[in-house]
Amino acid sequence: MESNPSSSGGCGGGSCGCHGAPNDGQGDSTRRNLLKAAGVTLGAAAFAKALAPLATWSRENLSVDDFLQKHYRELDKEQLAQVLKRIEEDTKANYGADVTVKDHRPQLQVKFGYALNLSICIGCRRCAEACHHENNHDRSSGNSYIRVLEMQKGSLDIEHANAHYDHPVPHPDKFYMPVQCQQCDNPPCVHVCPVEATWKEADGIVVVDYNWCIGCRYCEAACPYHARRFNWTKPQIPKEEINPNQSYLSNRIRPQGVMEKCTFCLHRTREGRMPACLEACPTGARVFGNLLDPDSEIRKVIDNKRVFVLKEELGTRPSFFYFFDE
Amino acid sequence: MASASRLGKWTFFGVIGVIAAWFVGALVFPLFQSDKVRPGREFAPRPVNNEPHPVSIRLPDSKPWIDSGKKDAKGHPVMVSCATCHDTRDPDFATNDASKLDEFHQGLKYAHGSQTCLSCHNANDYNTFKKADGQPLEFSQSMQLCAQCHGPQYRDYQNGSHGGMTGHWDLKQGPRERNHCTDCHDPHHPAYPQVMPVFPPKPVIGEAILAPHGSPHH
Numbered sequence: 409m410e411s412n413p414s415s416s417g418g419c420g421g422g423s424c425g426c427h428g429a430p431n432d433g434q435g436d437s438t439r440r441n442l443l444k445a446a447g448v449t450l451g452a453a454a455f456a457k458a459l460a461p462l463a464t465w466s467r468e469n470l471s472v473d474d475f476l477q478k479h480y481r482e483l484d485k486e487q488l489a490q491v492l493k494r495i496e497e498d499t500k501a502n503y504g505a506d507v508t509v510k511d512h513r514p515q516l517q518v519k520f521g522y523a524l525n526l527s528i529c530i531g532c533r534r535c536a537e538a539c540h541h542e543n544n545h546d547r548s549s550g551n552s553y554i555r556v557l558e559m560q561k562g563s564l565d566i567e568h569a570n571a572h573y574d575h576p577v578p579h580p581d582k583f584y585m586p587v588q589c590q591q592c593d594n595p596p597c598v599h600v601c602p603v604e605a606t607w608k609e610a611d612g613i614v615v616v617d618y619n620w621c622i623g624c625r626y627c628e629a630a631c632p633y634h635a636r637r638f639n640w641t642k643p644q645i646p647k648e649e650i651n652p653n654q655s656y657l658s659n660r661i662r663p664q665g666v667m668e669k670c671t672f673c674l675h676r677t678r679e680g681r682m683p684a685c686l687e688a689c690p691t692g693a694r695v696f697g698n699l700l701d702p703d704s705e706i707r708k709v710i711d712n713k714r715v716f717v718l719k720e721e722l723g724t725r726p727s728f729f730y731f732f733d734e
Numbered sequence: 735m736a737s738a739s740r741l742g743k744w745t746f747f748g749v750i751g752v753i754a755a756w757f758v759g760a761l762v763f764p765l766f767q768s769d770k771v772r773p774g775r776e777f778a779p780r781p782v783n784n785e786p787h788p789v790s791i792r793l794p795d796s797k798p799w800i801d802s803g804k805k806d807a808k809g810h811p812v813m814v815s816c817a818t819c820h821d822t823r824d825p826d827f828a829t830n831d832a833s834k835l836d837e838f839h840q841g842l843k844y845a846h847g848s849q850t851c852l853s854c855h856n857a858n859d860y861n862t863f864k865k866a867d868g869q870p871l872e873f874s875q876s877m878q879l880c881a882q883c884h885g886p887q888y889r890d891y892q893n894g895s896h897g898g899m900t901g902h903w904d905l906k907q908g909p910r911e912r913n914h915c916t917d918c919h920d921p922h923h924p925a926y927p928q929v930m931p932v933f934p935p936k937p938v939i940g941e942a943i944l945a946p947h948g949s950p951h952h
Contacts, residue, residue: 469914484772515780518904525895530926550936571935579858610777678778680907682900691918691926692897698904705894705903712893733886 429620443478465607475618479604480656487658491619503661505650510680512655514611520672520682520727521612521699521706525717526587527733528693529582531556531577538688541660542673544651546643553670554588554685555634560567588685588720589614590726591669595671597627597636597669612699614676615657621666628667631675632719633726636669672696699727735809778908787902787909793874794916797860815862825857845923854879854921880915891915 416432434715478481492509499507536552545551557569561583578584595614598606605620607629628636642664654660655675662668672728673683677696686694696705708714713730760946769777792798799813806812817846829835830850832842863871864880871879881888890896901910918926 451787482772485775488775511775513775516777518780520832523895528927529898529930530933532929533931533933536935540933550933552935555935556931572930575930577931578928585936627828680902680904682910683901687898687900688897691898691914692895695895695904697894708893713895733890 432592452510456720459471468496470491474619474633477619479620479650481607482551492656495656499650499661503645504647505652507650507660508653509654509656509660510673510675514609514613515678517698517700518675519610519612519699519709520591521697521729521732522672522727523695523706523709523713523729524589525693525695525733526583526730529586529689530691530693531558531582531586531659532690534688534690534695535586535685538684541671542651542676542684544643544645544654544661546639546641547645549640551637553635553637553668554586556584556586558582559585584731587633587635587718589631589672590633590724590728591670592671593727594723595723596630596632596722596724599732600626601628606669609657611670611678613657614669615659615671615674616667616669617678618662618666620669623665623667625667632722632724636667639664639666639668737896750795750925769938782906784906784907787907789905789910789912791877791912792914792916794876798873820860825852827852827857843920843923845925846921880921 471494476652477491478487480488488511492511495509496507498506499509533556534623536554536556539545539549539554540552552586555571557566557571558573558577558579559565559569559582561581566585566587573579591608591612591614593608593612596609598608598614602624602726603620603622603674605615606616607620608614623638625638639662640720643661644660650661653675655678657677658671658673673681677683683694687694695705695709697704699706702709709731710729713731713733714729715731717726717729756885768771774849784829798816799814802812802814804812827850829852830844830848832839854863856862858864859870861873863873863876865879866882877888887896897913900909902908903910915921939946
């Protein structure tokens with residue numbers, strides 16, 4: 409090791425400039441301090457300048473706390489409480505509305521299932537409207553997690569369905585199939601997310617951490633049910649129309665540039681309540697409940713009706729079932 | 735100079751080692767990370783031993799009354815009991831269409847199979863219904879009347895897969911309110927009426943409205 413001292417790198421060789429003038433005196437030391445200070449200042453300025461486009465590219469009013477926030481699943485209770493408080497304050501500042509943002513966790517021994525009776529659905533789209541208001545969607549784009557498809561009787565070809573029908577319903581030759589997130593047990597949208605901003609929770613709901621999402625829209629492309637939506641703009645909602653009962657993983661007002669999706673209204677259903685689309689349905693075509701409870705309404709449907717799932721051949725294993733009465 | 739050289743070498747390898755350790759750590763660390771949320775946050779409590787909350791059914795507000803066509807002093811319609819007229823008139827068991835009547839029930843739209851008025855209404859007591867076995871039935875119990883013929887619908891209703899509802903899926907956490915047959919079906923023409931759909935979807939950026947094959951969009 410010591411056989412060839414001259415070959416070692418760094419200052420060890422003694423030829424380096426920093427050892428050249430040990431006795432330069434006080435003047436040089438202050439100049440060095442000055443240079444150091446200038447360097448630090450310039451460096452900090454350059455760093456801020458380099459980060460500046462990030463703020464404009466991401467979203468407006470992105471605070472440092474926002475930017476440095478950890479992934480939802482890595483927050484402990486205190487950190488989460490701070491995050492929820494910050495979101496409430498931001499909503500007040502940006503929208504003027506007093507809202508409550510809670511953290512609804514899954515309940516033990518609950519797995520949600522949804523069934524829809526295609527013989528009863530009349531295609532009135534009240535479910536889509538209820539979703540729009542319940543989940544604080546952008547008013548101008550008329551967004552909703554539910555798309556009601558008008559289908560030819562005798563066919564299940566979704567690609568040839570029409571979502572833009574505009575005539576009295578139900579048309580005698582048609583049936584109507586509302587499609588929303590199927591809460592797959594093998595969710596392609598979750599598999600493709602490059603940053604793990606979306607995942608499946610213990611009660612079967614596929615959720616998005618809107619603060620972790622980078623808006624790449626891979627999940628939107630991966631979903632075979634066209635169930636995911638992208639926030640192209642900052643959602644605009646009049647203050648008095650904002651639903652104040654919000655949850656971090658569901659209907660809080662989403663930032664611009666992130667993905668969102670149906671969460672089976674987890675801010676309601678994890679409190680034992682029905683989803684908003686079910687309550688809005690005037691015909692009772694929708695059945696919701698706990699798949700793990702053998703006496704639940706949803707289990708009675710699955711046990712006794714001839715239910716099917718959409719695009720079964722893809723192996724996504726949806727928690728959303730359709731059936732006909734006759 | 736030998737000791738300085740050794741120091742430099744150790745520094746060099748030290749730095750390399752730290753970088754390598756950091757690199758390996760960054761690769762290995764995620765493998766040991768749990769996929770679950772932080773401890774204490776996995777699940778929400780759910781009441782287990784609670785008595786189930788009730789399921790209530792909205793009672794029909796129909797009463798055995800009919801508008802007499804007259805107004806009282808305040809302009810409210812004067813309602814009269816069915817028995818006011820029907821007690822003194824002979825029942826016509828063949829009537830199955832309001833247009834055959836000379837007075838009252840004018841304009842009543844009727845389309846309920848081949849039933850006649852007195853298939854359901856009780857000729858012996860017009861303030862009640864008549865079940866298939868001839869027994870009278872209070873107006874408030876009309877679901878039993880419907881269930882006599884519409885068995886599959888009644889079965890589905892009891893199983894929670896027919897008829898709208900609001901409230902809780904989990905009765906341990908709250909009550910539920912259910913619609914009555916007559917909330918959605920007019921008993922005299924029970925087919926669900928056609929309605930105009932609400933809330934038409936708007937095209938979003940990058941999406942064109944395409945008419946389905948074979949049916950021109952307008």
